[in-house]
Amino acid sequence: MRFRLFLLLSIMEFLVGCAGTFKYYDPNIPHRGKTGFLNNYDNTPKPSVLKWYWQRWTTTFPKEDPAGAPIIPVNLENIRNPRGLTITWLGHSAMLVQMQGMNVLTDPALSERVSPVSWAGPQRYGTLPLELKDLPPIDVVVISHSHYDHMDVESLKKIQDMNGERTRFLVPLGNKEFLQAEGLRQVEEFDWWQDAKVGELQFVFTPAQHWTARGLFDRNETLWGGWMIQGSAQQVYFAGDTGYSKDFQDIYQRLGAVDVALIPIGAYSPRWFMQLAHIDTDEAVKIHQDLHAKLSLPIHWGTFKLSDELMTEPPEKLRESLQKANLPLTVFPVLKRGETVTVDNVSRKNGK
Ligand code: ZN
Ligand code: ZN
DSSP, rough: OOHHHHHHHHHHHHTTTTTTOOTOOTTTTBBOHHHHHHHOSOOOOOHHHHHHHIIIIIIIIIOSSSOSSSSSOOOOOHHSOOOSEEEEEEETTTEEEEETTTTEEESSSSBBOOOOSSSSSSOOSSOSOGGGSSSOOOOOOEESSSTTOOOHHHHHHHHHHHHHGGGGEEEETTOOOHHHTTTTSSSEEEEEOOOEEEEEEEEEEEEBBBBOSSSSTTTTTSSSOOOEEEEESSSEOOOSBBBOOOHHHHHHHHHHOEEEEEEEEEOSSSHHHHHTTEEEEEEHHHHHHTTOSEEEEESSOOSSSOSSOTTHHHEEEEEHHHHTOOOOOGGSOOBBOOOOOEOOOOHHHHHH
């Protein structure tokens, strides 16, 4: 049975390599390649997922983890009357960012599973730290890329149902048509460095090192990246999913120092497979430093099992990485799911 599945996946992997001309190809724009979007700095071919699955099946298949990140119920008072920049972790990469009267959600994958099907695929550890009806009215949803643990169509539809035309969905280039066909109305798509003003805030789509696919034949047909959310005095950076690259120095050069950076710390193991697309905690700390972030908050851990490290390992590794870099743990504190952080209103030093 396993062998037959392996054979089927092998044939599919071969077929993926045989795609036609890419619709966004532009010889003058380096990241719009002939067969799909490209990274700025490292386009080493992705290692074979089959090799990883084979290794898991035959040798290192990890035991089930007992628990994900701790959960506390969201203190609704904090998010109903936010005082200053207020950020609440809803699990995985979903953060509620409240800034200047605006409510922004990052990659709200709030379903039970993050998968093309409802009966299989990574399942949420524990519960959501709040009921969806308790979210404040959402003005903007930013999406980093199309992977199921980041762009969860069911969650997006629920957010639209609750808020109607109020919610705008800002998504990477290549996703608009698909999301509109799914019934989302206010969708705008962005190439790297394109921006949009929504109410009081400016949103800039920034490069990252990653890849995309939702099916077997659409690898890198939609773009990936992060978002800088700029207010009048502060800016919050949401990294999405990324490997380490010079992109973060570029982001600092163009957009200035970051007040709060939301940086992934999980899904890094095994390194030989994950390194190109997912940072480890040493690299998360390097990104914190590259961005000259005053504060970073960890995301992308403790919620869905996507990789081989234990679900509870990333915070321990983060502590070690901060100690190695001679940084206090308070610059990159580990949150519980449901926890809210309020940041003092301090002006940006190097912002535009
Ligand atoms: Zn991803
Ligand atoms: Zn992810």
